[in-house]
Amino acid sequence: MEITFLGTGSGVPSKNRNVSSLALKMLQERDEVWLFDCGEATQHQIMNTTIKPRKITKIFITHMHGDHVLGLPGFLSSRSFQSGESTVELYGPTGLKEFVETTLKTTGTHLNYPLVYKPIKEGIIYQDQDIKVSAKKLKHGIPSYAYKIEEEDKIGPLLPDRLKELGVSPGPIYETIKNQSTTVLPNGTEVHRENVTGSDIPGKRIAICGDTKPVDSLAQWVNGVDVLIHEATFIEADDQLAKDYSHSTAADAARLAKQAQVRYLLLNHISSRYQQNILEEEKTRLQSIFSPLQFVDDFTEFTVK
Incomplete structure (x- = not known):
């Protein structure tokens, strides 16, 4: 699994950060890419990567604020012209279907592939034999959700010495025994x-949180995940602004990561008011709370190990 950040800013785009979107690439596991949020100009960001729009089969929207959804109609439209004919499933809060259908209708846009709408609520929202996706409601003024992606554990490697003891020689029989x-x-x-x-072999576990104030019950829900992706709109010195706008500080996210004993913290959705030197100073302070962590940038790529 690989994560590519397509937009890491908050509210409005800046010269260095586009608005929210990230891609979860599972090309080796299932030949698919899943998109989480689709802010304005997400399709432009995708053009600067190796991601093929036709590989995007599921799109998960955390909430309906414009910086998380305004790029969706354009992306869906362009996908029709980029060999995208497979079904796309759209997961998100109430209002997502109305927003997409109204925009496509009023712009005379016709897709050459089906859209399937999947309204979400807390609990498991998708599951197959290999992977499960759950949603949890957050606190942000309008309905906002976190998504947790959990792979099923994989069968451990065959032990050749034990097979040899049973008289099993290497060959196609190995695959039969494994399956x-x-x-x-x-x-x-x-x-x-x-x-x-x-x-x-334990499956990978990733939690992707939409915009939110700190939520007490979130630590238990994300407990032990390999990667926690959490908004860090403000630094700790601007804690009151975070409260006023129903957001979290980077320190809030670090305390959550520590409490939940996650393996790695990626800080996302960063206000354009903070220059790189300020973020570096904040990162140094945060490491006394939790490590490893990083503030991500547009086009940051992270391999989930």
Whole structure:
């Protein structure tokens, strides 16, 4: 899994930061890309990456503020001209369907692929045999959500020495044994997968939080995730502004990461009032609360390990 940040600013675009969007690339796992938020000019940002719009099959909107959705109609329209014919599923709060359909209708836009709307509420909103996505409501004046993506654990690696003890030679039989709980060999021997594989490989877990004030119950919900992506609209010195505008400070996010014992914190949705030197100073202060963390930039890429 790889994360590409397409827009890391808050409210309005700046010369250095576009408004909110990020891509979760799962090309090796399932040949798909999932988009989280789609602020204005997201499609322009995508053109500066290797992401192919036709690979984007699911779009998750955290909330309906313009800096998170105004790029969506344009992206959906352009996708029709970029070999995008597969269905796109749109997950988001109430109002998403009306916004998209009204915009497409009034602009005379016709898509050459189906849109499927998936209104969300708290709990599991998508699940298949490999992955699960859950949503949790946040606090931001209008309905705003966090999304948690959880891969299923993978079966551990085959142990050649144990297979050799059972008389199993390397070959296609290895794949059969890996894919079945019990395999009967030609000589009648039963091979139970659990006896010839190592420990399961834990699936990746990522939490992506929309705009929000601190939420007490969020720590339990994101507990132990590999990566927490959280807004950091303000630095701690501007705590009152964060309260006034229903946002979080970077320090709020760091305290959440510490309490939830996450592995890595990526700070996103950053006000354009802060220059890079201020963010570097803030990062140094935050590391006394939680580490590792980083303020992300547009086109920052992060591999989830």
